Amino acid sequence: MTAPSPRGSTGAPDRRDSATVIRIDSFAAAREVLRSGDVRQAGFNAELVHRFIGSQHAPVLYQDGEPHQKQRSATARFFTPRVVATRYCQLMETTSRELVAQFRQARRARLDDLSLALAVAVAADIIGLTNSPRDAMAARLNRFFAAPVGQGTIATLRNAVFGQLRTLAFYWFDVRPAIRARRAQPREDVISHLLAEGYSSREILTECLTYGAAGMATTREFIVMAGLRLFEDDELRARFLAADEPRRITMLEEVLRLEPVVSTLKRRTAREMTLESDAGTRTIPARSLVEIDIGAANRDEAAAGACPHQFNADRKRPAKGSASLMSFGDGPHRCPGAAVALHEAAIFLGELMRVPGLRLERRPTKTVNPVSSGYELRDAVIVVE
Template sequence: MTTDPMNPAGRCPFHAASPDGASLTRQDKLAPQPGEPGPGQAVPNERGLYRVYDFQAARDILRSDAVRQAGFMAEAATRAPGLGRAPVLFAEGEAHHEMRRSTARYFTPTQVAHYEPMIAALADDLIGKLAQDGEANLDDLSLKLAVEVAAQVVGITDSAVPGLERRVMAFVEHGSDSEPGAPQPRGRGGKLGALWRQRQLLAFFLLDVKPSIAARRRERRDDLISHLLDRDYTDTEILTECLTYGTAGMVTTREFITVAAWHLLTQPELRADYVHGTEKERHAILHEILRLEPVVKVLYRRALEDIRTGDTFIPQGSVVALSVQETNTDPGTVGEDPAQLCPARPLPRGVQAPVLSFGDGSHRCPGAFLAIKESDLFLRRLLIWNDLRLISPPEVGFNETVKGYELRGLRVGLGGGPAHA
């Protein structure tokens, strides 16, 4: 185990008041059920899907060359008509590695520092509007921030009409609700659902992506769409990249900002340490919240060959569901009180603070640093106001497309001046 200078004794400085642990979004249906395998084991369910709850087995699988992506519309996206190249989030092998290397510059700390004034200005505008109105749903504010930041990075900045966030959420909130390998809906309901999603996709393309492509054909900018045009991507291929890069960043960052604010607003000592902490200390708090509240709670992979890791054996062709909620609270990895919030908890060498919340291996989330930086810039500006108050907690739902929680209706109020200016 390594020791962090912020927490030299390895003790948890904060514990949630809830006797059930620090997670506010726990979805019991994703936890091991009676009769299901425990840590270090994996057996198929009735459809042949293997669930893995052990950290080491999950990380080994994520890092293996013997698996490919199977979640977040991966298998449908790679079969979409008109695609000469698989989207980078779903590509495999050297094609994937080369694309990740060529786009890495958009997510480096240096580039994120370039985005910082833009993010700070957006945050100030949103908080100013909150102060003017007196009340707002924090999840609405976090959506506006997450969509605008992701749009700037990807290049979806020239929409024909307002409403980008509405179109993005319509597509994600009403996407597929089945696990990889599950039977697809048949009959009228299934056909109508598919037609509805195609209509949303067409609206996103015509109103948001196509005008942005046209603007960059006239003049390149420092964003992903310009980069893809330089590589001779077709409009269909650019649309798919915008869907995967853009919507993934928009949806997940929105939910994380909301859940982090919920934790900080309900734990005064944690909030005080966050507001007065250094950037390193604030990021440690956010990483620990993310460990307990992974936005994507399950990652899917399909085995290209037989896989054995520890006591886990998965045959070729099987789909594997890696439960991030469980791997992140594996006591063999994260230590004592694994379900409690402990910023800068000591972890084994090579295990990052959010554990598997950003994934691992070649498909680890490329925007991890940007997501934490963006969240921190907004949350510190918001929570520094002494009269910011929680009016009502959110309702906790589940997004079947992302396989993660949805928080709606976290109502906050703000008035007066900053407490710590």
């Protein structure tokens, strides 16, 4: 990785794999790149995916241009604020109460396990993965997401074999029953939509894994990170519990601004681009890999305001855009489930933090996922005293 460039610049180029790599750390330049029609998705192994499966019926995360716009428009109805408020919030509230009740009875739990259980329940309902036991599916997905990377020929081969077995298990026990049920009786969910669009079972499996990673894995990390902030700041925790839901969400967005789950977004320029910045005009050659430092962009004073490196529960929301700035991305590939994740965190943490005698016994370990460039927080132990 190249060192971050001076604040406000578009970044200094380096040479990696015989291609120009541009690092960007200013908010304005990041937004311009992400909203441009002259760039293509290059993160999350996108170019490797296109090499092996092609662009036809590729998961929506890896599509660009008109196919991506068409698919996003068709699935937008699952993520509108009205749908989140009227359909999914009830599920979030019910599941949160159940999970917290189980924790209170056991008096000890891992926060990352609780947040994953919630994220799986909500994402499964949106996707349509509701024809298999939820706990078993969560365990299978957890093993899939936690698969080691390893180095060397033997490790790579072993991981590939076990990865295929995990994928097969997810398909056989979770995706296949859901497809069968929706072929017989379509519902208002993603799998039913994909079947109507003529997607094959293999393509639906790939899409389910993509939605699973986006809707389950990242939401789990966000909830744990926000929970840590509340455990560490008694005053903030009291304000959070006393606030209404919109205000809680604003506080959570400030946490996410400082601690974006995915730290780097990557795009490949389809043609030459020109960016304007405080450092002047910069031309980015065609086929350049652009790496956007989300954490740095979120701390750009021009976008975040004064003292951008400090947490401020009363930070003024931008006139246009999200209070979490770039944490959910921007442009055509901005995360469609942003409202879902924020409501999940607000509802669950509001329920959990009211438990009498609640205490964080052990802080989580923090690692970085090499595919998503996102942090992973594990083994955060909470107890009831």
